[in-house]
Amino acid sequence: xxxxxxxxxxxxxxxxxxxxxxxxxxxxxxxxxxxxxxxxxxxxxxxxxxxxxxxxxxxxxxxxxxxxxxxxxxxxxxxxxxxxxxxxxxxxxxxxxxxxxxxxxxxxxxxxxxxxxxxxxxxxxxxxxxxxxxxxxxxxxxxxxxxxxxxxxxxxxxxxxxxxxxxxxxxxxxxxxxxxxxxxxxxxxxxxxxxxxxxxxxxxxxxxxxxxxxxxxxxxxxxxxxxxxxxxxxxxxxxxxxxxxxxxxxxxxxxxxxxxxxxxxxxxxxxxxxxxxxxxxxxxxxxxxxxxxxxxxxxxxxxxxxxxxxxxxxxxxxxxxxxxxxxxxxxxxxxxxxxxxxxxxxxxxxxxxxxxxxxxxxxxxxxxxxxxxxxxxxxxxxxxxxxxxxxxxxxxxxxxxxxxxxxxxxxxxxx
Amino acid sequence: xxxxxxxxxxxxxxxxxxxxxxxxxxxxxxxxxxxxxxxxxxxxxxxxxxxxxxxxxxxxxxxxxxxxxxxxxxxxxxxxxxxxxxxxxxxxxxxxxxxxxxxxxxxxxxxxxxxxxxxxxxxxxxxxxxxxxxxxxxxxxxxxxxxxxxxxxxxxxxxxxxxxxxxxxxxxxxxxxxxxxxxxxxxxxxxxxxxxxxxxxxxxxxxxxxxxxxxxxxxxxxxxxxxxxxxxxxxxxxxxxxxxxxxxxxxxxxxxxxxxxxxxxxxxxxxxxxxxxxxxxxxxxxxxxxxxxxxxxxxxxxxxxxxxxxxxxxxxxxxxxxxxxxxxxxxxxxxxxxxxxxxxxxxxxxxxxxxxxxxxxxxxxxxxxxxxxxxxxxxxxxxxxxxxxxxxxxxxxxxxxxxxxxxxxxxxxxx
Numbered sequence: 132x133x134x135x136x137x138x139x140x141x142x143x144x145x146x147x148x149x150x151x152x153x154x155x156x157x158x159x160x161x162x163x164x165x166x167x168x169x170x171x172x173x174x175x176x177x178x179x180x181x182x183x184x185x186x187x188x189x190x191x192x193x194x195x196x197x198x199x200x201x202x203x204x205x206x207x208x209x210x211x212x213x214x215x216x217x218x219x220x221x222x223x224x225x226x227x228x229x230x231x232x233x234x235x236x237x238x239x240x241x242x243x244x245x246x247x248x249x250x251x252x253x254x255x256x257x258x259x260x261x262x263x264x265x266x267x268x269x270x271x272x273x274x275x276x277x278x279x280x281x282x283x284x285x286x287x288x289x290x291x292x293x294x295x296x297x298x299x300x301x302x303x304x305x306x307x308x309x310x311x312x313x314x315x316x317x318x319x320x321x322x323x324x325x326x327x328x329x330x331x332x333x334x335x336x337x338x339x340x341x342x343x344x345x346x347x348x349x350x351x352x353x354x355x356x357x358x359x360x361x362x363x364x365x366x367x368x369x370x371x372x373x374x375x376x377x378x379x380x381x382x383x384x385x386x387x388x389x390x391x392x393x394x395x396x397x398x399x400x401x402x403x404x405x406x407x408x409x410x411x412x413x414x415x416x417x418x419x420x421x422x423x424x425x426x427x428x429x430x431x432x433x434x435x436x437x438x439x440x441x442x443x444x445x446x447x448x449x450x451x452x453x454x455x456x457x458x459x460x461x462x463x464x465x466x467x468x469x470x471x472x473x474x475x476x477x478x479x480x481x482x483x484x485x486x487x488x489x490x491x492x493x494x495x496x497x498x499x500x501x502x503x504x505x506x507x508x509x510x511x512x513x514x515x516x517x518x519x520x521x522x523x524x525x526x527x528x529x530x531x532x533x534x535x536x537x538x539x540x541x542x543x544x545x546x
Numbered sequence: 547x548x549x550x551x552x553x554x555x556x557x558x559x560x561x562x563x564x565x566x567x568x569x570x571x572x573x574x575x576x577x578x579x580x581x582x583x584x585x586x587x588x589x590x591x592x593x594x595x596x597x598x599x600x601x602x603x604x605x606x607x608x609x610x611x612x613x614x615x616x617x618x619x620x621x622x623x624x625x626x627x628x629x630x631x632x633x634x635x636x637x638x639x640x641x642x643x644x645x646x647x648x649x650x651x652x653x654x655x656x657x658x659x660x661x662x663x664x665x666x667x668x669x670x671x672x673x674x675x676x677x678x679x680x681x682x683x684x685x686x687x688x689x690x691x692x693x694x695x696x697x698x699x700x701x702x703x704x705x706x707x708x709x710x711x712x713x714x715x716x717x718x719x720x721x722x723x724x725x726x727x728x729x730x731x732x733x734x735x736x737x738x739x740x741x742x743x744x745x746x747x748x749x750x751x752x753x754x755x756x757x758x759x760x761x762x763x764x765x766x767x768x769x770x771x772x773x774x775x776x777x778x779x780x781x782x783x784x785x786x787x788x789x790x791x792x793x794x795x796x797x798x799x800x801x802x803x804x805x806x807x808x809x810x811x812x813x814x815x816x817x818x819x820x821x822x823x824x825x826x827x828x829x830x831x832x833x834x835x836x837x838x839x840x841x842x843x844x845x846x847x848x849x850x851x852x853x854x855x856x857x858x859x860x861x862x863x864x865x866x867x868x869x870x871x872x873x874x875x876x877x878x879x880x881x882x883x884x885x886x887x888x889x890x891x892x893x894x895x896x897x898x899x900x901x902x903x904x905x906x907x908x909x910x911x912x913x914x915x916x917x918x919x920x921x922x923x924x925x926x927x928x929x930x931x932x933x934x935x936x937x938x939x940x941x942x943x944x945x946x947x948x949x950x951x952x953x954x955x956x957x958x959x960x961x
Contacts, residue, residue, distance in 0.1 A: 175626070176602030178641035180592070181787045183662055184780045187591030211590070219727040219775035220691035222637065226593035227779070247598055271847050273893055276635035276879050312634040360634035362777065364642070365599045372596045432686050464691050466881045478688055 186217040188227055191289065191301060209233075210283070211369075212304025215418045215437065221278065221464065221472045223307035225362050230369045231283050231305065233342045233384055243338050243389050247373040250337070252357070256395035259324030266373050270359060272314045277356065277379070278468045280439045282306035282411045284382035284525035290545045291503075291517045291527075297543030299421035303531070306411075306439070308472035311377045313358030316351050316393070325395055333394040333401075334376055334387040344385045345399035346378060350406065354379050354470075357390065379470040380441030381409050382525065410441035413500050414528040415448055415475070415492040426539035429483040434461075437472045440494035444468065447493040448475040454487035454532070455502070461490070469495075481535070487544055489532040503529035503545070518546070601632040603642055606704065606716060624648075625698070626784075627719025630833045630852065636693070636879065636887045638722035640777050645784045646698050646720065648757045648799055658753050658804050662788040665752070667772070671810035674739030681788050685774060687729045692771065692794070693883045695854045697721035697826045699797035699940035705960045706918075706932045706942075712958030714836035718946070721826075721854070723887035726792045728773030731766050731808070740810055748809040748816075749791055749802040759800045760814035761793060765821070769794050769885075772805065794885040795856030796824050797940065825856035828915050829943040830863055830890070830907040841954035844898040849876075852887045855909035859883065862908040863890040869902035869947070870917070876905070884910075896950070902959055904947040918944040918960070933961070 191210040209232040213223055232241070247266040255261040286305035289295045295302065316332075325348065332351040335343040346355075356377040359366060366372045371388030378386045394400075403409065415438035420426060434452070438445045444467050449458035464474035475490065493499045506529045507514055517524070532544040606625040624647040628638055647656070662681040670676040701720035704710045710717065731747075740763065747766040750758040761770075771792040774781060781787045786803030793801045809815075818824065830853035835841055849867070853860045859882050864873035879889035890905065908914045921944045922929055932939070947959040 175645075175784065176604065177595075178603075178643070178782050178784060181662075181780060181783045182659070183788075186779060188593075189591065218778055219689075220725045220778050222725050222778040224640070224777060224779045228593070230590075244597070247596075267842070271845075273848050274634075274850070274891065276889060310635045310637050362639060363633055363635050363637040364601060364639045365596060367593050368596045369590065369593060373598075427682070430686075433688050435689070466883075468881075474691060476689065 186214045186227065188213060188229070189300070191304070192296060193289070210285070210305060212300050213307050215299045215304050215306075215416070216421050216424065218418055218437065221308050221437070221468075221474050222362060223309060223472075225309065225364070225367050225370070228307040228309065228361075228367065228370055229281075229283065229305045231383060233340075241339055242369050244368070245337060245373055245389060250373055250391070252374060252391060252393070254319055254323045254393045254395075256333070256393075257326040257329040257397060258320075258395050259326065260322070262319070262323050266359065269314060269357070269374065273318060274312055274314055275356070276310055276312040276360075277354075277377075278308065278310045278471045279377060279379045280306055280308040280411070280470065280472050281377070281383045281386060282439070284384065284409070284411070286527070287414075287416075287531070288517075288524055288527045290531060290543060293518075293546045295543075297422040299416060299418050302422070302543065303416045305383075306437075306472070308437075308439075309361045310363065311356055311358040312360035313356045313374070313377070316355040316357050316376070317353070319357060319393070320348075320351060320395065323395070328397045329395045331396045331399045333396055333399070334385075334390060335392040335394070336371075336387045337389040337391040342384075342387060343401060344387055345396075345401045345403055346381070346385055347403070347406075348395065350378065350381070380411060380443075381406070382411055385409065409526075411526060412440035412528060413442065413445075413492055413494045413498045414439055415445075415490040415500055416531050417450070417488055417490050417533055420488065420535060420541045421533055422541055422543045424541045426481060426535065426541070428539065429481050432479050432481055434477045434479045434488060436475055436490050438475055438490065438492035439470070439472050440492070440498065441470060442498060443470065443495040445473040445492050446495050448473070449491045450475070450477045451489050451491070452479055452486050455489060455530075458491065483537060485537055486535040487532050488535060489530050491530050500528060500530055505529070601629045601642065603628060603644070603719075604715070606719070607711060608704070625700070625720060627715050628722050630714045630719055630721075630831070631836050631839065633833055633852065636723050636852070636883075636889050637777060638724060638887075640724065640779070640782050640785070643722040643724065643776075643782065643785055644696075644698065644720045646798060648755075656754055657784050659783065660752060660788055660804060665788055665806065667789060667806060667808070669734055669738045669808045669810075671748070671808075672741040672744040672812060673735070673810050674741065675737070677734070677738050681774065684729060684772070684789065688733060689727055689729055690771070691725055691727040691775075692769075692792075693723065693725045693886045694792060694794045695721055695723040695826070695885065695887050696792065696798045696801060697854070699799065699824070699826070701942070702829075702831075702946070703932075703939055703942040705946060705958060708933075708961045710958075712837040714831060714833050717837070717958065718831045720798075721852075721887070723852075723854075724776045725778065726771055726773040727775035728771045728789070728792070731770040731772050731791070732768070734772060734808070735763075735766060735810065738810070743812045744810045746811045746814045748811055748814070749800075749805060750807040750809070751786075751802045752804040752806040757799075757802060758816060759802055760811075760816045760818055761796070761800055762818070762821075763810070765793065765796070795826060795858075796821070797826055800824065824941075826941060827855035827943060828857065828860075828907055828909045828913045829854055830860075830905040830915055831946050832865070832903055832905050832948055835903065835950060835956045836948055837956055837958045839956045841896060841950065841956070843954065844896050847894050847896055849892045849894045849903060851890055851905050853890055853905065853907035854885070854887050855907070855911075855913065856885060857913060858885065858910040860888040860907050861910050863888070864906045865890070865892045866904050866906070867894055867901050870904060870945070873906065898952060900952055901950040902947050903950060904945050906945050915943060915945055920944070
């Protein structure tokens with residue numbers, strides 16, 4: 132019997148909190164569960180949540196004393212974060228998917244209200260046969276479904292700033308994971324006939340400021356999707372309805388929403404240095420217990436969280452409950468998708484002592500999530516650099532520790 | 547190059563409809579896509595669909611001339627069907643998951659409005675340690691996430707009755723597929739300590755009529771989940787909030803919703819003959835093109851649909867476009883989950899002739915979906931038996947043909 136199995140079998144015996152639940156006389160407990168019988172319209176065309184469920188997106192907040200440039204603070208309400216503390220499994224419900232408004236600092240936050248019958252997707256530039264598709268035509272083409280995360284390049288960087296809320300939603304909620312369905316971009320490019328001198332793809336959205344981004348043709352011919360469905364239904368308006376790019380593993384702002392134009396070119400129109408410079412992960416975070424939560428008392432808990440890598444599949448997640456002195460392998464939810472959130476879980480019996488919880492993941496390339504100190508060495512900066520007022524950094528992915536106090540309250544332990 | 551690859555490369559050339567889209571002068575087409583820029587509240591806590599998306603559940607309808615017992619017709623509005631014609635990938639959005647109200651014929655359709663803080667799950671009967679869990683306690687236990695379909699045993703049987711609407715939603719919409727998260731029932735049973743003489747599990751819900759069902763302990767120790775989350779958020783009220791059973795592969799009514807009691811016993815309290823008698827599938831249906839839809843004209847289309855088996859994973863789906871004379875292997879969306887919907891796809895160029903489309907699947911055991919004639923031989927009945935007024939049959943899973951007319955309209959070809 133391996134340690135996990137043994138832990139599973141014994142979790143009630145080891146746990147005062149739960150062991151206390153084994154009752155002797157259960158007769159009365161089998162009585163009616165409280166709960167009003169509610170009359171429902173059996174034709175309910177599109178169901179709603181229980182009135183007891185309140186999980187919600189919110190804006191990422193920046194307290195006034197945060198040492199960060201004001202132009203970024205202006206943009207704060209452009210970052211709408213996913214409640215990762217409430218997540219289960221690997222699918223993010225579409226109504227809770229994070230949203231970034233790229234319109235620019237100080238602009239009102241808008242999204243286009245597109246009638247799909249009027250929408251067109253144009254493919255042109257260095258191609259033999261320019262093509263225009265209606266949505267109906269696009270949906271007739273050979274399609275695929277793939278589960279991928281999207282993450283904003285700026286996710287998690289507020290986790291090093293004292294004074295922020297320090298919840299997993301506020302600090303890490305700019306990542307979400309969906310089952311996307313659409314047409315491989317490679318198929319559309321092959322149909323259009325990419326010319327020899329082509330080396331870049333440029334994508335443009337139908338929003339007011341025409342959000343546009345470039346990426347290498349090599350990536351466009353690899354795993355990029357022209358997606359029209361998310362988790363089994365049309366993509367939500369704020370996430371690109373009726374059609375968007377999904378560029379797996381790469382910072383979210385490249386995955387142009389409300390996609391209306393693909394231009395094949397021999398140069399980039401917006402900056403791009405290398406895949407590595409725009410790749411997300413290797414990264415993981417514990418979602419329970421996490422900042423702002425409170426453990427009701429000593430006993431058995433399942434530590435759980437998410438791990439992901441823009442470079443492929445997660446192979447291993449280790450969890451430490453003693454501030455990094457010792458590590459245990461967490462269970463990974465199978466199947467593990469490439470460039471997707473991976474759910475990990477570890478049994479833990481909390482004895483009421485102060486504890487620092489953290490996770491460390493490894494992807495299929497062998498890349499390991501570093502500590503903040505290691506990440507600083509990699510970048511040649513000191514620890515304070517990350518908190519400086521003048522630096523706008525991306526792809527922040529050190530090991531993120533949570534401290535559990537003796538009282539059971541959980542806090543961000545990055546600062 | 548295999549036939550599928552060749553088909554993919556050539557679909558535009560073969561298709562008059564789409565080939566006509568290759569435009570010469572594209573300058574004007576790159577202009578502004580119509581669509582009002584809409585101001586949104588960036589804090590939108592729980593997002594909504596586009597106003598152009600209207601996919602909806604509806605009641606399964608029985609026209610008055612349907613040759614079927616009136617007591618079943620009374621129950622018609624207890625069957626709320628999923629719009630499979632709008633499905634993409636394998637996840638059914640939770641607001642569109644099918645619902646069956648089991649309260650009984652003629653009863654109003656109710657579901658309990660449960661406050662999770664008041665809800666309790668009791669495990670008792672032939673166990674050493676009876677246990678009661680609050681929802682908070684249940685959610686602290688070791689959990690798993692698994693993607694499984696649920697299907698009503700009565701799904702698809704209306705497909706043989708002339709006069710029904712003949713859409714894939716009306717005929718086959720009592721199946722849906724979700725990522726479920728919860729605690730393995732086996733873990734709870736081990737903690738409670740199942741006694742030697744135990745051989746059955748009895749589950750009871752907190753709805754007004756205490757829906758209850760029995761199943762063998764052997765199944766309970768296998769892959770049954772005590773689930774509290776569906777597609778990344780709490781289960782919806784009409785599907786069992788805050789906790790339900792998910793019994794993979796078995797007719798849906800056994801997966802007791804609003805679960806409040808598990809009793810271990812040495813006999814069943816409700817009927818059960820064998821796994822095979824209650825198992826769903828091996829089954830598949832084409833969701834596009836399907837009954838009630840209309841193809842706008844000859845040209846390239848992707849035929850797509852869903853296949854599933856209560857006995858394990860789908861290994862193969864074949865599609866015929868000529869009424870069953872010839873068959874081609876469809877592409878299966880990877881990964882293929884056991885006891886889950888599996889998305890299949892096949893490229894097809896419709897030349898405008900009358901066509902009969904149908905799919906045939908094979909599962910990991912080698913079980914093949916039969917024709918209606920073959921199914922009749924298996925059951926020792928004649929074809930008219932299925933349409934008789936006095937027969938209440940379940941687990942109906944013959945090959946389901948759709949006829950495409952020269953005009954492009956699509957009809958149920960079961961009768």
